[in-house]
Amino acid sequence: xxxxxxxxxLVCVRGDKKLFDGLNFRVTAGQALAVExxxxxxxxxLLRLIAGFLAPAAGRLIVKDAQGESDDAEERGKSVxxxxxxxxxxxxxxxxxxxxxxxxxxxxxxxxxxxxxxGLARQADLPCRYLSAGQRRRLALARLLASARPLWLLDEPxxxxxxxxxxxxxxxxxxHCGAGGIIIAAxxxxxxxxxxxxxx
Amino acid sequence: xxxxxxxxxRDIRLAARSxxxxxxxxxxxxxxxxxxxxxxxxDLHLLARVAGGILWVAAVLAALLxxxxxxxxxxxxxxxxxxxxxxxxxxLTALAKITAHWLSTGLPLTLLSPLLALLFNLPPQPxxxxxxxxxxxxPAVSAVGAIGxxxxxxxxxxxxxxxxxxxxxxxxxxxFGAGAASLALDRLGAxxxxxxxxxxxxxxxxxxxxxxxxxxxxxxxx
Numbered sequence: 001x002x003x004x005x006x007x008x009x010l011v012c013v014r015g016d017k018k019l020f021d022g023l024n025f026r027v028t029a030g031q032a033l034a035v036e037x038x039x040x041x042x043x044x045x046l047l048r049l050i051a052g053f054l055a056p057a058a059g060r061l062i063v064k065d066a067q068g069e070s071d072d073a074e075e076r077g078k079s080v081x082x083x084x085x086x087x088x089x090x091x092x093x094x095x096x097x098x099x100x101x102x103x104x105x106x107x108x109x110x111x112x113x114x115x116x117x118x119g120l121a122r123q124a125d126l127p128c129r130y131l132s133a134g135q136r137r138r139l140a141l142a143r144l145l146a147s148a149r150p151l152w153l154l155d156e157p158x159x160x161x162x163x164x165x166x167x168x169x170x171x172x173x174x175x176h177c178g179a180g181g182i183i184i185a186a187x188x189x190x191x192x193x194x195x196x197x198x199x200x
Numbered sequence: 201x202x203x204x205x206x207x208x209x210r211d212i213r214l215a216a217r218s219x220x221x222x223x224x225x226x227x228x229x230x231x232x233x234x235x236x237x238x239x240x241x242x243d244l245h246l247l248a249r250v251a252g253g254i255l256w257v258a259a260v261l262a263a264l265l266x267x268x269x270x271x272x273x274x275x276x277x278x279x280x281x282x283x284x285x286x287x288x289x290x291x292l293t294a295l296a297k298i299t300a301h302w303l304s305t306g307l308p309l310t311l312l313s314p315l316l317a318l319l320f321n322l323p324p325q326p327x328x329x330x331x332x333x334x335x336x337x338x339p340a341v342s343a344v345g346a347i348g349x350x351x352x353x354x355x356x357x358x359x360x361x362x363x364x365x366x367x368x369x370x371x372x373x374x375x376f377g378a379g380a381a382s383l384a385l386d387r388l389g390a391x392x393x394x395x396x397x398x399x400x401x402x403x404x405x406x407x408x409x410x411x412x413x414x415x416x417x418x419x420x421x422x
Contacts, residue, residue: 051285053420077285086278092217093210104206105286143282 001180002065002079002150004028005050010059012045019045023059025198029150032173032183032193037200043186044085046200047153050184052077063151081149085156087140091129095120095139098128103146110146118142119168133160141169152176154185203288204296211300214273221266222304229262229309233316244321251320252330252381256374259309259334260341260367266305267345268352268362270297271416275353284420290413294350298342298409306338322385329384333377333397340401343408344369350415372400 010023019042027033035043048054050061052073060071063079070076089098095115103110115121118138128136137160144152157173158166170192173183177193185191201209215222236254237247274280283293313334317327348366355361380393 048421051281053281053284055421078287080285082282082285084278084281086281088274088278088280088282090214090273090277090279092214092220097210097213101206101210102282104201105203105283105288107203107287147282 002029002063002182004064005151005182005184006062006064008060008062010046010049010061011057012042012049012054013057014042014045018057020200023198023200027182027184029180029182030177032177032185032191032195034191034195034197035184035186035200036188036197041200043200044155047084047155047184047186050076050151051080051082051153076151079149079151081144081147081152083140083144083152083154083157085159087136088143089128089131089136089139092127094125094127095131096124098139099142099146102143106147106149108146108148114142114145118145119164134162134165137161138165138168141172145172150181152181152183152185154183154187156187157185158187158189203286204292207283207288207293207296208300208303211297212304215266215300215304220304221269222308225262225266225305226308226312228265229258230312230316232258232261234319237319247320248322248326248385249382251317251322252326252333252378252385253374254320255313255316255330255381256334256337256378259306259313259338260370260374262309263301263305263338263341263345264363264366266301267342267349267366270301270346270349271353271412272349275419280416281420284416290416291409294346294409294412294416298339298346298405298412301345302339302342306334306342310334310338322381325387326381326384329390329394330377330381333380333390333394336394336398336401337373337377340373340397340404341370343401343404344373346412347408347415350412350419353416353419373397376400 004026006026007023011021012019035046037043049056062069062071063076100110115124118141120138157169173193176183214220233255240247274283284290314327314331317330344366348362351365352362376393376397380390383390383393
């Protein structure tokens with residue numbers, strides 16, 4: 001379990017453009033942080049930076065857990081649950097195959113009740129090519145839950161979802177925080193978690 | 201099931217399903233190998249002489265057809281992000297994908313080759329040697345191909361530049377592989393050629409996961 005994630009004077013440069021400079025924030029276990037900003041402000045870049053895909057031009061990201069402090073990107077990636085703006089689903093695989101694949105890849109066993117919870121139980125044997133955008137998003141959420149990681153990085157978690165789907169995301173996020181997890185979400189809508197927000 | 205096996209089975213399943221590339225590569229290989237005897241004519245000695253070279257080149261080109269999907273598909277739809285964050289190190293991810301690619305294209309091509317060798321009037325002994333050379337050498341095609349596929353990840357039309365990167369690197373495999381069949385046809389020992397081919401394949405499979413993983417890392421950040 002991670003007790004806190006701290007960014008110290010983080011700088012991100014993409015191409016020859018400086019997206020943000022001297023960014024500081026701190027999120028502790030059970031908290032959520034909403035990352036807000038105009039299109040192109042660097043919200044996704046910040047998430048990719050935290051996940052360890054991108055290296056910061058300067059500054060540090062420090063994860064504190066029971067073992068102590070670490071700023072190793074590879075290690076940080078092993079506690080990240082990722083929900084990118086793309087769903088990462090293969091049209092040829094069925095919903096259940098897709099979920100089982102990701103669960104096993106993360107060394108977990110997929111829980112059958114997960115599809116029920118996410119509202120895709122009836123579509124379990126349907127190839128993903130027949131899913132609507134909202135259903136695909138729900139499946140991506142199920143994958144995030146199956147990964148059972150403490151640090152959730154969410155890129156537009158409410159995108160493409162209907163009202164009940166958005167409510168579901170809200171519940172799942174509240175439960176994750178309640179269980180001591182951390183959420184960092186790039187969003188244009190309020191997360192509704194009584195969280196702090198970071199303006200880019 | 202371990203993460204490695206999970207990824208391996210999923211890639212094979214994707215290659216075998218509709219829209220996958222396994223059947224495509226196999227048909228391409230069979231068609232090219234059928235067209236050459238039709239084009240060259242009924243000179244049986246000539247056909248037997250060129251069989252090794254033609255089948256090897258056809259096998260490399262057929263494997264190339266499916267290589268651009270090795271990482272590209274997962275990169276474009278975002279799965280590669282999720283796979284990269286899994287407990288499986290990227291090096292092993294690359295090895296799983298190389299193995300899956302070989303099992304779904306290289307191995308079927310090899311199994312089909314004795315049948316196609318008949319079209320070239322290749323005697324049994326050289327056919328056997330050609331079969332063995334493909335069995336040893338096609339893993340190198342998948343392995344070297346993975347380097348090319350990972351380097352061209354962020355290029356939209358990477359499929360076009362991929363052959364330019366990997367074909368020169370595969371020259372040793374074609375030379376030793378086709379050379380082994382040729383030596384056998386002349387009733388000479390093919391062990392030396394097969395040995396060199398095995399050394400090349402061994403080095404390629406051993407080293408390429410590291411190169412491919414490094415290049416995937418760069419592309420995920422890019």
